[in-house]
Amino acid sequence: MRHVLIKIGIALGTLGFVLVFNFFLFRVAGDPAKDLLRNPRITPEAREALIEERGLNEGLVTQFRIYLVNTLSGELETSYSTNRPVLTEITEALPNTILLVGTATLLSAFIGSWLGVVAASRRGRASDTGITQGSLILYSMPEFWLGMILIWLLAVTLGLFPTGLKVNPGQEFSSVGYVWNVIQHAALPILTLTLGLLGQYVVIMRSALADVLNEDFVTTARAIGLPNYRVLRDHAVRNALLPVVTLVSLNLGFVVSGAITIEALFSWPGIGQLTVDAINTKDLPMLQGIFLFTSAAVIIANLFADILLTYLDPRVRVS
Amino acid sequence: MSATATPPPQQSTTAILSGSKGLFGRLSTTANRSFKLLVRSKSGLIGLGILSVFTLIAIIGPWIAPQDPNASTSFSDQILAPPSSEYLLGTDDNGRDVLSQLILGTRISMLVGFAAAIVSAVIGSIVGISAGYFGGWTDRILTAIDDWFLVIPFLPLAIVLATLLGDAANSLPLGRVFILILVIGLTGWAGTSRIIRSQVLSLKQRVFVERARALGSTTPWIIRKQILPNVLPLIFANTVLIIAISILTESTLSFLGLGDPSRASWGQMLNAANDSGAMAQGAWWFFVPPGVCIVLVVIAFTMVGYAIEEIVNPKLRERR
Amino acid sequence: MTATTPATATRATGDVLLNVEGLAVAYRDAAGNEIRLVDDVSFSLRRGEALGLAGESGCGKTTTALSILGLLPTNLYRAAGTITLNSERGIMHIDRRTDRGLRDLRWKNVSIVFQGAMNALDPVMRVSKQIGEALRLHEPGIDDAGVKGRIDELFEYVGINPNRASQYPHEFSGGMRQRVMIALALACGPELIIGDEPTTALDVMMQAQILELLEELRKEFGLAMILITHDLSVLAETCDRVAIMYGGQIAEVGSVDTLYSSPQHPYTHRLLGAFPAVGGPRELAPPIPGVPPDPAALPPGCRFEPRCHKAQDRCAQEQLALAWMDEGHGARCLFAPWPEGELPTIGSPEGAA
Numbered sequence: 001m002r003h004v005l006i007k008i009g010i011a012l013g014t015l016g017f018v019l020v021f022n023f024f025l026f027r028v029a030g031d032p033a034k035d036l037l038r039n040p041r042i043t044p045e046a047r048e049a050l051i052e053e054r055g056l057n058e059g060l061v062t063q064f065r066i067y068l069v070n071t072l073s074g075e076l077e078t079s080y081s082t083n084r085p086v087l088t089e090i091t092e093a094l095p096n097t098i099l100l101v102g103t104a105t106l107l108s109a110f111i112g113s114w115l116g117v118v119a120a121s122r123r124g125r126a127s128d129t130g131i132t133q134g135s136l137i138l139y140s141m142p143e144f145w146l147g148m149i150l151i152w153l154l155a156v157t158l159g160l161f162p163t164g165l166k167v168n169p170g171q172e173f174s175s176v177g178y179v180w181n182v183i184q185h186a187a188l189p190i191l192t193l194t195l196g197l198l199g200q201y202v203v204i205m206r207s208a209l210a211d212v213l214n215e216d217f218v219t220t221a222r223a224i225g226l227p228n229y230r231v232l233r234d235h236a237v238r239n240a241l242l243p244v245v246t247l248v249s250l251n252l253g254f255v256v257s258g259a260i261t262i263e264a265l266f267s268w269p270g271i272g273q274l275t276v277d278a279i280n281t282k283d284l285p286m287l288q289g290i291f292l293f294t295s296a297a298v299i300i301a302n303l304f305a306d307i308l309l310t311y312l313d314p315r316v317r318v319s
Numbered sequence: 320m321s322a323t324a325t326p327p328p329q330q331s332t333t334a335i336l337s338g339s340k341g342l343f344g345r346l347s348t349t350a351n352r353s354f355k356l357l358v359r360s361k362s363g364l365i366g367l368g369i370l371s372v373f374t375l376i377a378i379i380g381p382w383i384a385p386q387d388p389n390a391s392t393s394f395s396d397q398i399l400a401p402p403s404s405e406y407l408l409g410t411d412d413n414g415r416d417v418l419s420q421l422i423l424g425t426r427i428s429m430l431v432g433f434a435a436a437i438v439s440a441v442i443g444s445i446v447g448i449s450a451g452y453f454g455g456w457t458d459r460i461l462t463a464i465d466d467w468f469l470v471i472p473f474l475p476l477a478i479v480l481a482t483l484l485g486d487a488a489n490s491l492p493l494g495r496v497f498i499l500i501l502v503i504g505l506t507g508w509a510g511t512s513r514i515i516r517s518q519v520l521s522l523k524q525r526v527f528v529e530r531a532r533a534l535g536s537t538t539p540w541i542i543r544k545q546i547l548p549n550v551l552p553l554i555f556a557n558t559v560l561i562i563a564i565s566i567l568t569e570s571t572l573s574f575l576g577l578g579d580p581s582r583a584s585w586g587q588m589l590n591a592a593n594d595s596g597a598m599a600q601g602a603w604w605f606f607v608p609p610g611v612c613i614v615l616v617v618i619a620f621t622m623v624g625y626a627i628e629e630i631v632n633p634k635l636r637e638r639r
Numbered sequence: 640m641t642a643t644t645p646a647t648a649t650r651a652t653g654d655v656l657l658n659v660e661g662l663a664v665a666y667r668d669a670a671g672n673e674i675r676l677v678d679d680v681s682f683s684l685r686r687g688e689a690l691g692l693a694g695e696s697g698c699g700k701t702t703t704a705l706s707i708l709g710l711l712p713t714n715l716y717r718a719a720g721t722i723t724l725n726s727e728r729g730i731m732h733i734d735r736r737t738d739r740g741l742r743d744l745r746w747k748n749v750s751i752v753f754q755g756a757m758n759a760l761d762p763v764m765r766v767s768k769q770i771g772e773a774l775r776l777h778e779p780g781i782d783d784a785g786v787k788g789r790i791d792e793l794f795e796y797v798g799i800n801p802n803r804a805s806q807y808p809h810e811f812s813g814g815m816r817q818r819v820m821i822a823l824a825l826a827c828g829p830e831l832i833i834g835d836e837p838t839t840a841l842d843v844m845m846q847a848q849i850l851e852l853l854e855e856l857r858k859e860f861g862l863a864m865i866l867i868t869h870d871l872s873v874l875a876e877t878c879d880r881v882a883i884m885y886g887g888q889i890a891e892v893g894s895v896d897t898l899y900s901s902p903q904h905p906y907t908h909r910l911l912g913a914f915p916a917v918g919g920p921r922e923l924a925p926p927i928p929g930v931p932p933d934p935a936a937l938p939p940g941c942r943f944e945p946r947c948h949k950a951q952d953r954c955a956q957e958q959l960a961l962a963w964m965d966e967g968h969g970a971r972c973l974f975a976p977w978p979e980g981e982l983p984t985i986g987s988p989e990g991a992a
Contacts, residue, residue, distance in 0.1 A: 017467055025479065140563070140617040142570050145589060145610035152598040152606075163599060216759040220823075223708055224773045225745035234772070235761050242763075250469065257474035261571055265593065275475070279482060279576055291479050295471045302470060314763060314807045 003317065004307055011303040018295045023067050026288055086289035089274055096166060097270030099186060101259045104193035111194070112201025113244065117237060119202065120209035121228075128206075135202040143196030144261040150192055151265075161188045164267040189266045196258050204247045208240040215239070242313050249305030252298045363626025369619035373612075377425045384419040388583050399595070399602040409604035411588070412595035420583040421608050427584035429616070431500050432566035438504025439565070440558040443511030444550070450512070451519025452538075452546060462516070468509035474571065477502050481577040495579035503568050511557050518553050522546055552631045560624035563617045570613055585609035655725060656830060656863045657684040657707070662720035664702050664711065674935045675718060677702050678887045681961060686830070689857065689864040691874035691895075693910070694884035695931055700867045703884075704833045707865075708749055709733060709741035724748060726830055747777045750824040752817070754836035759820055760808040767804035770823050777827045793822040796859075797852060814845035821852065831863045838873065850877050871910060875899065880967070883907050886932045886942035889961055893968035903964065903975040905947045941972070949974055 112135075119131040138146075155163045162168070167181050212218065213236055221231045263272025271290060278286035310316050376383075385407075395414035402409045408417040450461035480502045485495065522528060522545075531541050572578060573586025580587065592598070592606035664677040677699040684690050692700045705711055707722055722733040726748045733741070753759040761769060770793065771786045781789075791801040797818040808816060817837060824832055834853065838846040854877055857864055866878055874881050875895060882892040883906065891904040902908045909927050929946035938944055940955040947954065954973060963969040964976065 014467060014470060018471060021467075025483070136618060136621070137614065140567075140621060141610060141614045142567055142574070142586075142589070144571070144574055144593075145606070145613065148589070148593065148598055148606050149610070152601065152603060156599055156601060216753055216757070217761045219710065220753065220759050221761070223710055223745055223751050225742040225747070225776055226772070227742060235764070238763055239761070253472035253474070256472035257571065260474055260478075261574060264575060275478065276575060279478060282482060284482070287475075287479050287482060291475045294475045298472050299470055312763065315809050 003310060007303060007306050011299050014299050015296055018292065018299070019068065022288060022292050023064055026284060086285050089286065090271060090289060090293055093269060093271045093274050096268060097259055097263070097272065100189055100193060100263065100268060100270060101255060103186075103190050104197060104258075105255060107190070107194045108197035109201055109248075112198045113205045115198075116202045116205025117209055117232065117240075119206040120213065120240075121232060123210060131202060132206065135199040138195055139199030139203070142261070143192060143258050144265045146195060147189070147192040147262055147265045150188060155188060161185075164265075166269050186268075189262050189268050192265075193258055193262050196262070197255065200248065200251055200254070201244070204244050205240060208243040208247075209236060211243075212236050212240045238312075242309065245305055245309050245312065249302050252301050256294050256298060360626040360629070362622040366619040366622030366626070369615055370623065373425055373429060373616055373619075376422055377429045380422045380426050384416075384422040386416040386419040388415050388420050388423065389581065399597060399600055399605065401602070402604050408608055409602065411591060411605055412597070417588075417604055417608065420588055421585070421612065424583040424585045424588060424609065425612065427496060427579075427582050428566055428569060428586070428613070431496060431503065431569040431584070432562045432616075432620075434500045435503035435507065435565040435569070436558050436562040438500060439507040439511060439561050440554055442504065443508035443557075444515055444554055446508065447512035447515030448519050448542065448546060448550065451516040452523060452542060458516075461512075465509050465512050465516075468506070469513070473506045473568075477506050477568065477572060478575065478577065480505065481572060485577070494581070495577075496582060496584075499569055499572055499578060502572070503565050507561060507565060507568070511554070511561065514557055515550055515554060518550055519546055522549055556624060556627040556631045559620055559627055563620035563624065566613065566617055566620070570609075585613050654686055655683050656686045656688075658721075658723045658725070659683070659703075659707070660721045660723075662703065662706060662722065663718040664699070664706055664715055665718040666714050666716070668935060672935075673718060676715070676887055676934050677706070679961065680720070680884075680887075680889050682882050682889065682892055684831070684863050684865065686863055687857070687861045688880065689866060689878045691878035691881040692865055692867045692884060693869060693871060693874055693881060694890075695869060697931055698884040699887040700884055701835055704751065704835055704865060704867055707733060707831075707833065708745055708751060709736065709738075710745075724831070746773055746824075746829065747827045748829055749831045749833065750827070750829040751833040751835060752820050752824045752837045754839045757813075757816075757840070760816065760823075762808055765805050765807055766811075766819055766823075770804075770826050773823065773826045789826065790822075793825055796825065796856060797822045814841055814848065817841065817845075817849055818852065821849075821856070825856065825860070828860075829862070831865070832857075833865045833867070835867045836869070837866075839868065839870070846873070853877065883910065886937070887934060888942060888971060889969075890943065890972070891970040892961070893970075897968050903968075903970040904943075904972045905949045905974070906943050907970075909948070 115131050115135070119128045122128045151163050155161045162185050164185075166185050167173070167178065168185075171181075173181060217239075218231060218236055221235045222228075226234070259270065260272035260275050262268070263270045264276040267273065271293070274286060275290050277283070278290065381387075395410065397406070397410050397414050399412055400406060400410045400414075406416050406418070408421065411417055411420065446461050446465060450458045450465070481498055484498050484501070528541060528545055531545060569578070569584065570586030570589065573584055574590045574593070576590060578584060578587050578590065580591075586609075588609040589606055592602070592609075595605075597603075597605045660681050662677060662680040663675050665673045665675040668674050680699070680703055682690065692703065694700055702711070702715065706717060711717070717734055720734065724731040724733055724744070726744070728748070731740075731744055731748070733744070736744070760766065767787075767790055770790050774781055774786050774789055778785075790804050794801040794804060799815060799818055799822070803811070808819070811819060820837075832853075837853070838849050841849065850873065853864065853866075856862065864877075866874065868874060878895055880892070880894050881898050883890045883898075883904065885906050891898065891902065891907045898907060899911065902911060906927075927946055932938060932942050932945075938955065940953075940957050941947070941950075941959055944950045944954040951973075957973075959971045959973065961969050961971045962975075
């Protein structure tokens, strides 16, 4: 238990660091007062009010204090372009991203791990080489390029899927019809992201399992008389999961980047889309908010992975 | 040192350079030995072959490209035209030759990859060696920073940096490309520093370092003569793999619109293709070739990187 | 509640339990040639008897042992020979068994205790669960209470507090872990237990305890045992008979007393000399010069010839069969007291038992 609390503490510390970094990054690299000047949508009065509010006329420390209070109370800045609070924009876009990323992560994790197990247990044979090379190729391609090809082949040429967005715009739906329409639109992005993330699972699981299969306890399991599939399932894979969880949690950054580019490509209304819009309009508060948000998400996900590891590996638990 | 066999005496440039005792000499020796052992690895060889082709294209690009994409004469009214005898890979959304952009894009894409990886390597080495060698609070602080960089997702950070620094770029040579190099380099060093740190830690404990210290050698001397030469092979192997990642990151950043529209790169082409709806129009010649190039180059660097890693770290060899 | 009790002393000792004849294990190299790691290995084991299998690292002891369980790694295969187990459940031709047949006899007839036990037990599985797994596999009818009862029983035999059964392997010390492995090995009441260097990774005190435990259990349950080790002093303590292996072949085999009093193979001779006797002169015998033969590049004649202090020209030229001097004592050497004209060169199988 104490173990878990320490980890939570470290996670909070890292989050704190992110907050500080975020603040200084934007203050140092740009001058908010000047930025406000450049933004044509803010009237001079509103600008004055904002400067007051954020203490932009006063020292850095005051600004930081105000920033901290605002952020922690959930009141992030206002988007330059849409004039709505950044937090609102993010929370509205979040469910769409979760649908996309969540599904893709689950699919790629299961399929990828399964392929990795197959490859490791048929080490050196044709199926192993095929799976490994295929994963290497998938790993080496930009996921959005794969998406472009899939759009061209499946959506445009074969007409199997729509080319983007979440739903057909301007159409009326029954609730079932809505769900079906969303599924149709989500299919291709999910497929693309799944393929993009697949490679790392295959490679990591294969290597972890290959290591485990050399261990003595696998021989013991066979010596007891267990059939091969049980040796794999009950002993080998269970142990291989440990390094898989560790390594995958280190790569969570890729999940985020994949989400951003795929959403951009498919015009999927999630956080990635928000990011691209913000880039195009130089909407700094929005970018700031997204950076904060995604960092927090990854830190929390890492925390979960850490705790999961404690659950999976009894050697790590402190009695 | 890393490699086992000593090469037979020869009069090659690298041999002469290797004779020099300086850092450059050591680097040449490493590269030379690595090359010889690399040649024995089949995948390493294939990778090297692919890279040679692309490097060649990158160097002689401007002379073999049929067209200069920035010249006003290159724009035609054959928008998104399929491959023909005039335009071997068709035209883009501005009627310009795709093949030329592809060839010239090789330059930018590979340059960014190389340069960013070197930036990462330098930062990672400094941080890793300092943390490993000096230990104590230096180590703790640097490792914490390193951990932090490892945790936060690199793309949002890169986007933020690129956007903030973007305007300053216009006055610099290479413009926004320079920013890309900087940003990718700044966000990619964390893994390298970690690997180097652990290598330095194990080196520090070896007898020859303790002896040097007992004899009163100064720290810079020890680092230069004893630590660095033994860490270089590892840095080298790691950097090659980082180049692959950097090229992918460049394509991602360009695709998202953070690159330089006035300079062709593979990522930039993909950005243009997407913006102009090339997929919907079935203009495959515009978006398929750049991606194929990226995949080939990344795979090539990866294969070479793995091969070098196996040379540097013999433990990895058995598991193939 | 029918938990099978381990074999009791009602098993008649004296009849042959295991018969290994001409066993050869090999792999194919890149060119497709057969490279033998184990060649012409023959020995038999009676019920309740303990056979020691000794030799340098790499001489093929473990490979031979794994063959008995059909547990060879995928790149190795049985190139020749037979392995027959006269079990209570009938005669089992291990060399001819299918995968399924092998799984059936594993643990129930023959079990194995590995060395080091550092990683011989699944680190993420409670010990009770692992033992339970073996029990449920070979006794499908057993229920939870039966499993628990059996585990308690087993732990008592090996001297561990049964409350510790729900712990994980890393929570046991090295010696205790080895006891757990022994408990696991006994779980399904095997007739033969193979110990593959079971005490090598332990300190001397622990070693003695484990050996003593094995002895007790052996006597109590009438188990036959094959003890693999490179430590001859261990063999002298616990085994009835010893087989010395060299270069993949059996160099000499016989009862412990015979081998120690009148070893016939020069290798045995040197091995015995390598262990200083307590109370004897305080000097180490000179190590045997040279290295064991490379299976891919075997000498044309006797495999020990390059390192043998008694070698003559003949030794390098002729290959030898394992020949028997009298009941139970065999050697693969020209200098054993064979009757005149009955040298055991291949092609003249003199007095094979």
